[in-house]
Amino acid sequence: QVQLQESGPGLVKPSETLSLTCAVSGxxxxxxxxxxxxxxxxxxxxxxxxxxxxxxSTYYNPSxxxxxxxxxxxxxxxxxxxxxxVTAADTAxxxxxxxxxxxSYVVYWGQGTLVTVSS
Amino acid sequence: DIQMTQSPSSVSAxxxxxxxxxxxxxxxxxxxxxxxxxxxxxxPKLLIYAASSLQSGVxxxxxxxxxxxxxxxxxxxxxxxxFATYYCQQANSFPHTFGQGTKLEIK
Numbered sequence: 001q002v003q004l005q006e007s008g009p010g011l012v013k014p015s016e017t018l019s020l021t022c023a024v025s026g027x028x029x030x031x032x033x034x035x036x037x038x039x040x041x042x043x044x045x046x047x048x049x050x051x052x053x054x055x056x057s058t059y060y061n062p063s064x065x066x067x068x069x070x071x072x073x074x075x076x077x078x079x080x081x082x083x084x085x086v087t088a089a090d091t092a093x094x095x096x097x098x099x100x101x102x103x104s105y106v107v108y109w110g111q112g113t114l115v116t117v118s119s
Numbered sequence: 120d121i122q123m124t125q126s127p128s129s130v131s132a133x134x135x136x137x138x139x140x141x142x143x144x145x146x147x148x149x150x151x152x153x154x155x156x157x158x159x160x161x162x163p164k165l166l167i168y169a170a171s172s173l174q175s176g177v178x179x180x181x182x183x184x185x186x187x188x189x190x191x192x193x194x195x196x197x198x199x200x201x202f203a204t205y206y207c208q209q210a211n212s213f214p215h216t217f218g219q220g221t222k223l224e225i226k
Contacts, residue, residue: 046163046206046217061214062120095162101169104210105153109162 002026004096004110011116012090018083018115022096023076029054030074034103037070037081039092040112047092051103052079059103086117121145121209125218131226136197140221142190142207151211154183154192157220158203166205167192197223 008020022035029035036051050060052070060068064083072079083090094115098108122145132138142152150170155163165174167183170190180195194201202225207218 045219046208048215048217059213063214101210104151104215105165105168105208106155106163107165107174109164112162 002098002108004108006094006096006110006113010114012086013119014087014117015085018086020081020094021078022110023078029072029077034099035079036097036099038095038097041092051099088117091117120214121212121216123207123209123216123218125207125221127221129222129224131224132197133226134197134199138194138197140192140205142218144188144209147187148209148211150186151209152190153208155206156203
């Protein structure tokens with residue numbers, strides 16, 4: 001059974017960089033699939049942040065592209081999200097996910113982690 | 120970006136009712152559409168992919184239809200565990216975008 005677990009600071013100051021890691025168990029990232037990040041502001045809808053293939057090729061949402069970096073560490077079987085220059089608008093629950101169908105659909109989700117941007 | 124618009128935004132129904140939720144894309148997306156169910160404090164769960172394919176393990180009372188710009192999710196006979204928020208998501212082009220959600224409440 002594939003399991004994903006997000007970790008990282010729950011509070012980030014404005015203008016700083018948000019950093020999250022997703023640890024994967026039950027499947028080796030190097031074996032394939034796309035892996036991604038999706039966020040959900042409190043009480044609001046879902047936003048696709050970006051994704052990475054096991055080989056390292058990435059796709060980022062253009063609305064966030066200048067601030068986002070997604071990377072993969074196959075040796076630790078984990079992938080990471082960095083979002084720079086955060087503001088209060090980046091406050092959200094951040095989900096990591098395993099994608100399916102050429103990176104189209106989210107089949108496996110992490111439990112989500114709330115990141116609050118506040119001084 | 121492709122805009123996804125769901126209707127209604129909320130709906131009240133009773134156990135045993137048949138419920139239909141609609142999702143409209145701002146441009147054609149062929150059958151590149153998924154439906155997710157989300158319960159409070161939980162991650163979403165994939166119900167339907169490719170507009171009408173039922174994800175493994177999802178009860179057959181859930182069904183999806185449509186192509187192009189207009190799609191529907193139907194729950195044939197509501198069960199207590201179905202009360203949740205439902206989202207559509209297009210996967211035709213980047214960035215993949217979600218509808219705003221439809222909250223299904225108990226009448």
